[in-house]
Amino acid sequence: MELTDARWRKSTRSGPDGGNCVEAADNLSGVVAIRDSKDPVGPVLVFGSDSWRAFVTQLIERP
Secondary structure: OOOOOOOEEOOOOOOOOOOOOOEEEEEOOOOEEEOOOOOOOOOEEEEEHHHHHHHHHHHOOOO
């Protein structure tokens, strides 16, 4: 999958020191890409938009 147009952004819960951060690119058609901000050229996980939305919804609704 081509990710050159991905606009990466860090989690709003990431600290200012750049520690253990997750970055997401949700500007891609039909998918959301996730990577480790400490390794921007490393592996990327890609999820279908609907699957990602369901995952995030479960996190938000969790007691």
